Amino acid sequence: xxxxxxxxxxxxxxxxxxxxxxxxxxxxxxxxxxxxSSVFHFSRQVSASAGEPPxxxxxxxxLERAAWQLRQGVSVTDAAWTAGYESAEGFARAFTxxxxxxxxxxxxxTWLPAPNGIHFHPPTSLWVHAQETTxxxxxxxxxxxxxxxxxxxxxxxxxxSEDQLRRELLPEHQVLPWDGPEGSLAGVLATQVFTKEIxxxxxxxxxxxxxxxxxxxxxxxxxxxxxxxxxxxMVRDLERRGGWDDVLVDALCEPPESFVMSxxxxxxxxxxxxxxxxxxxxxxxxxxxxxxxxxTGDPIxxxxxxxxxxxxxxxxxxxR
Numbered sequence: 001x002x003x004x005x006x007x008x009x010x011x012x013x014x015x016x017x018x019x020x021x022x023x024x025x026x027x028x029x030x031x032x033x034x035x036x037s038s039v040f041h042f043s044r045q046v047s048a049s050a051g052e053p054p055x056x057x058x059x060x061x062x063l064e065r066a067a068w069q070l071r072q073g074v075s076v077t078d079a080a081w082t083a084g085y086e087s088a089e090g091f092a093r094a095f096t097x098x099x100x101x102x103x104x105x106x107x108x109x110t111w112l113p114a115p116n117g118i119h120f121h122p123p124t125s126l127w128v129h130a131q132e133t134t135x136x137x138x139x140x141x142x143x144x145x146x147x148x149x150x151x152x153x154x155x156x157x158x159x160x161s162e163d164q165l166r167r168e169l170l171p172e173h174q175v176l177p178w179d180g181p182e183g184s185l186a187g188v189l190a191t192q193v194f195t196k197e198i199x200x201x202x203x204x205x206x207x208x209x210x211x212x213x214x215x216x217x218x219x220x221x222x223x224x225x226x227x228x229x230x231x232x233x234m235v236r237d238l239e240r241r242g243g244w245d246d247v248l249v250d251a252l253c254e255p256p257e258s259f260v261m262s263x264x265x266x267x268x269x270x271x272x273x274x275x276x277x278x279x280x281x282x283x284x285x286x287x288x289x290x291x292x293x294x295x296t297g298d299p300i301x302x303x304x305x306x307x308x309x310x311x312x313x314x315x316x317x318x319x320r
Contacts, residue, residue, distance in 0.1 A: 011035060012046050013118070016054045017061055026084065028055055051115040056306070060112050063098050064120035066091070067110040076103050096225075097144070100233030113140070113236065136239065143235050143265075145299045146272045147228045148306075150192055153279050154224055156290035157189055157217035165217060169282045175271055182275075185282050190215065192275045193224050195268060196231045202250045203234060203264075235265055273297075 015035035018026065031054050032042035046054040066079040080091030095103045098112055111119045115137070157165060168183040175182055175191070182188045190213055197209045215223070238244055244262040276297050283291035295301065 012042070012049060012054075015042070016046060016058050026058065031055075031058070050118060052118075057116075057118065059094070060098070060114065061118070061120045063095060064110050064112055065122075066095065066103070067099065068120065068122050070103055071110065079103065093225075096229045097147070097232070100229045100236070102229075139235065139239065139265075141299065141303060142269055143232055144306075145302050146269055146276075147224075147232060148302060149276055149297050150272065151221070151224055151228070153276060153294055154189060154193075154217060154221040156283065156288075156294050157185060157279075158221060159290060160185065160217060160286075160288065162216070164286055164288065167286075169285050170278075173278070175274060175278075182278070185279060186213075186217075188275050188278050188282070189217070189220050192272060192279075193220050193227065195272065196227045197223070199264060199268060200227060200230055200234060202248060231268075238262075238265070 012035055015031050018031070018034050028039055028043065032039045035042050035045075037045070043054060046052070046057070050057060052060075062083040066083045069079045069082070070076070076092065077088045080088045083091060085091035085094065092102055165186045166184050169185070170183045172181060173183045174180065175188075179191050179195075180187075182191055190211070194209070194211055201207065201209050212219075212223075238246070238261055244260075246261045248259045248261055248264060250257050250259060280291060280294055280297065283294060
């Protein structure tokens with residue numbers, strides 16, 4: 001009988017998830033070398049065979065391992081190091097974005113949504129779940145892009161003076177009548193954060209949150225970091241249980257009003273995208289270098305960066 005050799009997919013996965021150097025953020029070049037392949041062919045083979053780019057798969061599985069380690073009592077710092085993060089802060093941001101809550105705050109599920117059913121299995125193995133159900137990739141990308149892009153703009157705003165933040169750059173500018181004027185960067189960014197806070201309060205049956213118009217950019221960034229993982233977790237839960245047609249009776253409205261949950265998420269995404277571009281326009285009006293730093297907000301560039309790819313030259317202005 002002819003020797004069949006090792007399963008090529010298994011070899012590719014071993015190259016992606018090789019743990020020969022704990023604490024090191026393994027590069028795509030190193031993964032490809034481990035599979036005796038060029039970077040181009042390695043990326044294409046993994047993406048075609050596993051339905052997930054190699055850098056994204058490695059990041060996800062190592063976060064799953066970190067979640068399991070945390071449940072075993074490993075410290076956040078040690079879990080961050082073994083997952084390849086240079087700081088506990090960077091690890092905490094990635095973990096919170098992935099799982100919907102910070103590491104160590106409460107017991108976490110150890111599996112993340114995966115397009116291929118491939119997961120970390122303790123202590124050092126992989127598990128392939130044959131009936132994986134994940135969030136629609138488009139929904140996941142739209143929500144995650146909004147949250148990441150909003151955070152990037154808030155980080156730019158932290159570097160503005162109080163005058164720049166509150167200057168009326170677009171007098172009488174108003175996106176929606178019930179949100180009031182948004183003529184300054186502070187006004188637009190505050191509404192961007194508050195929108196998710198108030199919708200989550202409605203979904204969770206909580207009290208009406210304070211709008212807090214006097215918060216500075218650092219305070220808005222802190223509020224965003226609290227509400228963002230909760231918002232992502234809520235959307236993922238809708239997808240998991242098929243709750244898109246659920247009806248929310250919003251008691252925070254006067255009088256109470258009913259909303260279909262799919263329309264709530266679409267509403268938030270629509271006006272959040274609009275406000276992010278208004279912020280970019282205002283930064284340009286100020287002539288602030290943060291306008292260039294913030295880029296165009298193109299989800300194509302965002303996704304390439306998130307997957308560890310280099311953005312193509314001109315990707316943000318390709319005219320497509």
